[in-house]
Amino acid sequence: MDVPCFLSARFEGSFAYLTVKDRLPQILTKVIDTVHREKHKFLEEYGEDGIEAEKKALAHFSKLRNEMQTDKPLIVITDDLPDTHIWNEYLKYQQSLLGDGELPSWFQSPWLYVECYLYRRIHEGMALSPPISGYDVFKEAKNDSFFQSQNAILALCTHLQELKKGIADISETAQREAFSKLLQVSLWGNKCDLSISGGQDNAQKFSILNSLESLKSNILVDDTEFVWLLLSQKKGSSRRIDIVLDNAGFELVTDFVLADLLLSLQLATEVHLHAKCIPWYVSDTTKQDIDWTIKQLLGSNNRWMSKCGETWKENLQKGYWVYHENLFWTLPHEFCSMARTSPDLYAELQKCDLILFKGDLNYRKLTGDRKWDFTVPFSQALTTFHPAPLCSLRTLKSDVQVGLKPGGGELLTAAEADWMISGKYGVIQFSPLI
Numbered sequence: 001m002d003v004p005c006f007l008s009a010r011f012e013g014s015f016a017y018l019t020v021k022d023r024l025p026q027i028l029t030k031v032i033d034t035v036h037r038e039k040h041k042f043l044e045e046y047g048e049d050g051i052e053a054e055k056k057a058l059a060h061f062s063k064l065r066n067e068m069q070t071d072k073p074l075i076v077i078t079d080d081l082p083d084t085h086i087w088n089e090y091l092k093y094q095q096s097l098l099g100d101g102e103l104p105s106w107f108q109s110p111w112l113y114v115e116c117y118l119y120r121r122i123h124e125g126m127a128l129s130p131p132i133s134g135y136d137v138f139k140e141a142k143n144d145s146f147f148q149s150q151n152a153i154l155a156l157c158t159h160l161q162e163l164k165k166g167i168a169d170i171s172e173t174a175q176r177e178a179f180s181k182l183l184q185v186s187l188w189g190n191k192c193d194l195s196i197s198g199g200q201d202n203a204q205k206f207s208i209l210n211s212l213e214s215l216k217s218n219i220l221v222d223d224t225e226f227v228w229l230l231l232s233q234k235k236g237s238s239r240r241i242d243i244v245l246d247n248a249g250f251e252l253v254t255d256f257v258l259a260d261l262l263l264s265l266q267l268a269t270e271v272h273l274h275a276k277c278i279p280w281y282v283s284d285t286t287k288q289d290i291d292w293t294i295k296q297l298l299g300s301n302n303r304w305m306s307k308c309g310e311t312w313k314e315n316l317q318k319g320y321w322v323y324h325e326n327l328f329w330t331l332p333h334e335f336c337s338m339a340r341t342s343p344d345l346y347a348e349l350q351k352c353d354l355i356l357f358k359g360d361l362n363y364r365k366l367t368g369d370r371k372w373d374f375t376v377p378f379s380q381a382l383t384t385f386h387p388a389p390l391c392s393l394r395t396l397k398s399d400v401q402v403g404l405k406p407g408g409g410e411l412l413t414a415a416e417a418d419w420m421i422s423g424k425y426g427v428i429q430f431s432p433l434i
């Protein structure tokens, strides 16, 4: 099957170009500022070794920023982590795709590759700077985002606990309505992403529940009915739903609330959560973020928030929720390569009854970050990636979108030139197991 070309910064004026030219350097500068500000903590904790390490990391990041801003060739990664060889093999693969003498570079190579490569080089900078290697350069921003979203989190936890009080007696229609509402909350939670904002505050300041009705027209593809039909059949039977998480902070709470409801409505008997192994795309969730978020809720003086914290901690302890970690999620690979490059993960996902993919980067990897026509069916854009029935919950923050009705994309472009990158629109897009 012919597949279109990759999004790339080589297309001047494209969103990829503006990202590599402006936003990624902005994100890297915020990393430099953050590590610089932590100097006194590194001194307190590690003495002079901490200061030397901080200097080494800053030098690494400054060199990295210069390489990116002057479109230098991409270079091998020199730390010695479990995925280093995979990244360096991938660099060779990217080079093999080019003509003689050409080298992969920031503005010429596929956007998906160079953006993922940036975050892996940031991690390299910390890995090469012991004893501060374990410091998450995005932690402060992720924590702030959580603290700025307290009102929205409080409203959501209250909503969930009130709903659960009478959940055993509500009608099938009310159950479907409750599910649909929290699926939309999880979708719009994806707006709170610190990569699109260049690391600037992007927290959820008010209760999202009151906005769902007004946001409905911004859902460009709503396959909730297909998801509901899949899950409402054989309720109570053993069923596994996986959530490939995206951002920490408010979005992570919306995903926990959805995961809680899936169990409470007996739409699932186990929910598996996939987070990132390393700090990624500024606000993506790591295991430390999961533990920190639940601890914050547990310590809340609000009864509903602390109740949620207790339940979610217990779900993880008792195996109703299962945590997974896999290097694949922080590699540059399109998901259609998973069966070949990460067969263990693909086999794991084949055990699922449904996989929920959160966010824009996952959507880009699902569709290969290619410039598909808007009307190409979602299942077709997945090409060979069909481990299980899957649904993307994604707010549009990059210029790739499939599965629209004829003329839909063109109408939106005529009305709002930035409809694919503003985060204003979203999709609940389903693909059955084919």
Ligand SMILES: O=P(O)(O)OC[C@@]1(O)O[C@H](CO)[C@@H](O)[C@@H]1O
Binding pocket: 019, 023, 115, 190, 193, 194, 195, 196, 197, 246, 247, 281, 358, 359, 360, 361, 362, 364, 395, 397, 398
């Ligand atoms: O995956 P997320 O958190 O929804 O979004 C990630 C993102 O902000 O980063 C990239 C732009 O730099 C795009 O994929 C998208 O805009």
Ligand SMILES: [Mn+2]
Binding pocket: 193, 195, 246, 247, 281, 283, 284, 359, 361
């Ligand atoms: Mn993200």
